[in-house]
Amino acid sequence: MQEILNIFKALSEETRLRILKLLENGELCVCDIVAALDTIQPKVSFHLSTLKEAGLIKDRKQGKWVHYSIHDSDIFRRFLLLSVLERISPETILEDSNRLRVFLKEKNQKSPIVAIDNRAVCCPR
Amino acid sequence: MQEILNIFKALSEETRLRILKLLENGELCVCDIVAALDTIQPKVSFHLSTLKEAGLIKDRKQGKWVHYSIHDSDIFRRFLLLSVLERISPETILEDSNRLRVFLKEKNQKSPIVAIDNRAVCCPR
DNA sequence: CTTACATATAAATATTATTTTATATTAAAC
DNA sequence: GTTTAATATAAAATAATATTTATATGTAAG
Numbered sequence: 001m002q003e004i005l006n007i008f009k010a011l012s013e014e015t016r017l018r019i020l021k022l023l024e025n026g027e028l029c030v031c032d033i034v035a036a037l038d039t040i041q042p043k044v045s046f047h048l049s050t051l052k053e054a055g056l057i058k059d060r061k062q063g064k065w066v067h068y069s070i071h072d073s074d075i076f077r078r079f080l081l082l083s084v085l086e087r088i089s090p091e092t093i094l095e096d097s098n099r100l101r102v103f104l105k106e107k108n109q110k111s112p113i114v115a116i117d118n119r120a121v122c123c124p125r
Numbered sequence: 126m127q128e129i130l131n132i133f134k135a136l137s138e139e140t141r142l143r144i145l146k147l148l149e150n151g152e153l154c155v156c157d158i159v160a161a162l163d164t165i166q167p168k169v170s171f172h173l174s175t176l177k178e179a180g181l182i183k184d185r186k187q188g189k190w191v192h193y194s195i196h197d198s199d200i201f202r203r204f205l206l207l208s209v210l211e212r213i214s215p216e217t218i219l220e221d222s223n224r225l226r227v228f229l230k231e232k233n234q235k236s237p238i239v240a241i242d243n244r245a246v247c248c249p250r
Numbered sequence: 251c252t253t254a255c256a257t258a259t260a261a262a263t264a265t266t267a268t269t270t271t272a273t274a275t276t277a278a279a280c
Numbered sequence: 281g282t283t284t285a286a287t288a289t290a291a292a293a294t295a296a297t298a299t300t301t302a303t304a305t306g307t308a309a310g
Contacts, residue, residue, distance in 0.1 A: 001217050004209065005137060012133035013268085014126060030287060043269060045288055050267095064277050064286045076208060083201060084129065092126050138298085155257060168299060170258055189256045189307050253310075264299070274289070280282085 007077065010054035011084060015039075016047045020070065021093045022100060023057065024085050027069035036100035056081060132202065135179035136209060140164075141172050145195065146218045147225060148182065149210050152194035161225035181206060 010016060015037065022028060022036055030048065034041050048068055051057045058071035072078040090097070135141060140162065147153060147161055155173065159166050173193055176182045183196035197203040215222070 001139060001142065001213060004212050005139060005142070008133050008137035009267090012130060012137045014130060015268090017126065017130070031285095040270075041287070042271085042289080046268075049288085066287060076212065079208070083204070087129050087201065088126060134297095140298090156255095165300075166257070167259080167301085171298075174258085191257060251310105253308105255306100255308085257305085257307105259304070260302085262299100262301080265297080267294100267296070269292100269294070271292080272290085275287080277284100277286090279284075 006054045007056070007080065010050050010056055011080070013047070013050075015043070016051055017084070017088060018093050018096055019044070019047060019051065019068075020056065020081065021085060021088050022096055023068060023070050027060065027067040028100075029065045029067045031065075032100060032103060033068070035103035036096045038095075038099055131179045132181070132205065135176050135181055136205070138172070138175075140168070141176055142209070142213060143218050143221055144169070144172060144176065144193075145181065145206065146210060146213050147221060148193060148195050152185065152192045153225075154190045154192045156190075157225060157228060158193070160228035161221045163220075163224055 018037060019033055022033060028036075030041065030044055033048070034044050037044065048057065048059075052059060052068075052071075055073050055077055056071060057068050060067045060069070070081060072081065143162060144158055147158060153161075155166065155169055158173070159169050162169065173182065173184075177184060177193075177196075180198050180202055181196060182193050185192045185194070195206060197206065
């Protein structure tokens with residue numbers, strides 16, 4: 001029962017749903033999410049670890065950066081995530097995505113390597 | 126976003142999952158649930174109201190009694206409930222169902238009106 | 251109309267989760 | 281190797297939830 005409880009607990013907090021919604025379009029590193037949510041970094045790290053613990057996201061380490069993305073592990077989680085993300089309209093996180101866009105654009109100018117998805121590559125190589 | 130949060134919050138607590146699992150086989154009145162969970166009545170009422178608030182269960186008043194049952198309102202909730210209940214094995218709530226069985230049997234002897242589902246009718250009419 | 255029963259609600263308390271602040275870790279840049 | 285940047289973790293403060301205890305409400309029975 002603990003496993004399913006962890007999944008629902010992870011999904012029962014607004015910040016975490018906003019993070020998931022942001023990750024819908026691809027992976028982001030912690031600093032991207034911090035910028036998008038306009039909040040402080042330890043808070044984001046806390047929620048990311050909750051989501052990861054529940055098996056909803058995964059991380060990929062690359063140098064100093066840690067990139068998080070949706071982890072479509074088993075069918076149940078995949079289905080849950082799909083239906084959840086579908087039920088959160090883009091307008092709900094409009095401010096988040098605006099801030100993210102601005103942040104990524106700036107990053108892009110400093111290190112103009114563009115990846116798929118019109119997203120900047122997080123970290124210069 | 127608040128609606129979906131309420132649904133997940135409702136599903137992120139063990140007592141409430143146990144109640145939902147008990148309701149899987151049909152409606153129960155509050156005192157049945159109290160007996161099954163071997164706990165106190167205000168606690169059960171509290172959790173029932175949370176579940177009802179989230180639209181996961183509904184109530185039916187009959188005299189002094191209030192019967193609760195799963196509310197398969199919209200597709201999302203229905204699907205959620207289905208997959209949740211499926212993922213909670215009967216063994217998980219074995220003690221609960223044992224206590225429920227004993228309690229219903231006793232009730233049955235006092236007022237031997239048997240309803241569908243081999244469950245006693247909660248209250249004499 | 252008084253009593254007893256089923257449930258709900260309120261208030262007080264306890265528990266758990268989140269947020270903040272401060273600090274540690276790790277890796278790249280200098 | 282020292283500094284800087286990105287992230288994580290620990291400790292403390294705060295906020296949110298759940299539990300308990302006490303009481304209220306409504307309904308049927310006597």
